[in-house]
Amino acid sequence: DEQVKKEIMKKAESIYADAKKGADFGKLASQYSEDRYTYLGGGELPEFGTGKYEPAFEEQVLALKRDGDVSKPFASSYGVHILKRL
Numbered sequence: 001d002e003q004v005k006k007e008i009m010k011k012a013e014s015i016y017a018d019a020k021k022g023a024d025f026g027k028l029a030s031q032y033s034e035d036r037y038t039y040l041g042g043g044e045l046p047e048f049g050t051g052k053y054e055p056a057f058e059e060q061v062l063a064l065k066r067d068g069d070v071s072k073p074f075a076s077s078y079g080v081h082i083l084k085r086l
Contacts, residue, residue, distance in 0.1 A: 012073035
């Protein structure tokens with residue numbers, strides 16, 4: 001449903017704004033993430049190489065050039081994501 005997608009993206013934009021203002025990314029992930037594999041670990045993914053995730057996700061990962069960089073919210077077939085390079 002398009003209305004639900006808009007509401008999810010609006011919430012993600014709010015979380016992104018908090019992250020850019022310096023809010024603890026791990027706490028944000030623990031509070032808002034619905035990914036059962038990562039939210040307990042503060043949103044942290046294990047190190048991975050190319051080909052593990054869908055190309056749109058990996059492109060966003062590779063676009064983060066410096067530690068601490070945060071991606072704008074983006075959608076994949078799994079949902080809406082905000083990434084932070086550690």
